[in-house]
Amino acid sequence: xxxxxxxxxxIYVGDLGKALSWYEDVLDMxxxxxxxxxxxxxxxxxxxxxTLVKGTxxxxxxTFGVDDEQDLDRVAATLTKEGVAHERFAGDSRxxxxxxxxxxLPSGHELRLATGGTERRAGISDFDSKGxxxxxxxxxxxxxxxxxxQVMRDFLMMIGFKSSLxxxxxxxxAGIWLRGSEYDHDxxxxxxxxxxxxxxxxxxxxxxxxHYFRLSDRLLETGHRWEFGPGRHNAGxxxxxxxxxxxYAYVFDPFGNRNEFSxxxxxxxxxxxxxxxxxxxxxxADVMNGWGYEMxxxxxxxGS
Numbered sequence: 001x002x003x004x005x006x007x008x009x010x011i012y013v014g015d016l017g018k019a020l021s022w023y024e025d026v027l028d029m030x031x032x033x034x035x036x037x038x039x040x041x042x043x044x045x046x047x048x049x050x051t052l053v054k055g056t057x058x059x060x061x062x063t064f065g066v067d068d069e070q071d072l073d074r075v076a077a078t079l080t081k082e083g084v085a086h087e088r089f090a091g092d093s094r095x096x097x098x099x100x101x102x103x104x105l106p107s108g109h110e111l112r113l114a115t116g117g118t119e120r121r122a123g124i125s126d127f128d129s130k131g132x133x134x135x136x137x138x139x140x141x142x143x144x145x146x147x148x149x150q151v152m153r154d155f156l157m158m159i160g161f162k163s164s165l166x167x168x169x170x171x172x173x174a175g176i177w178l179r180g181s182e183y184d185h186d187x188x189x190x191x192x193x194x195x196x197x198x199x200x201x202x203x204x205x206x207x208x209x210x211h212y213f214r215l216s217d218r219l220l221e222t223g224h225r226w227e228f229g230p231g232r233h234n235a236g237x238x239x240x241x242x243x244x245x246x247x248y249a250y251v252f253d254p255f256g257n258r259n260e261f262s263x264x265x266x267x268x269x270x271x272x273x274x275x276x277x278x279x280x281x282x283x284x285a286d287v288m289n290g291w292g293y294e295m296x297x298x299x300x301x302x303g304s
Contacts, residue, residue: 003123005123006065008051043205066114066122153189165185168276193303207263228249235275
């Protein structure tokens, strides 16, 4: 019982063909189905991990997996009690989606919870790269918005997420990281520098350092470069273990949607004490990058 990891994200792109030149041709994701307005893609298997929606850029909606309809019932009851509008639906919006529930977060983002039908558990990450450069699965999502992080954290914990990491700048809460699963974090939210931005990144899973090497070479061979990383986040300021210490690498798709490639998340007990970090702005680069002194300026200022 409970919420697993992210199972799917739908993002807007300006042109489906141009977007596929990145997600299919560079990242080697598989097209499951296509219409004039949408393309459903999988890292592997027959369930859609990512949907491209004809538009401009940024996030349409995202889905976390649950094991069964009892999980949907539990969250729906909580939403009803709190007066939050929600809708159950059959789960036919993408390949691999079972029964589902959708509602909006205080930030306005549409969150869906869905089962995987009878053939799979939804929101269970597969990290096995099978020797490929391609991402192996979805990993997490980082949202941007205008509402206060405390409001988002309280809402997400109300429906079943657990707090992992809270970063404050000069005493003001700026970003929150939470988990549905045992892993370090599955969802994050930060106050947007640009109020129009709704998405900081959608993250894909990679297995290990060798997977990063292969993917980095793939970018080189196809004329692309990382925005930031590979590196290790450093929320503990000097520790390579604990909350906020996963490995990362970031790159933009053709329309400005940031992709992260994440690995090395630790697992934590449900009752693990979250890490609270309070720093001055001059230490932000230290927290975001434990392996070097640099942080891309775009990382904290550009979203989609």
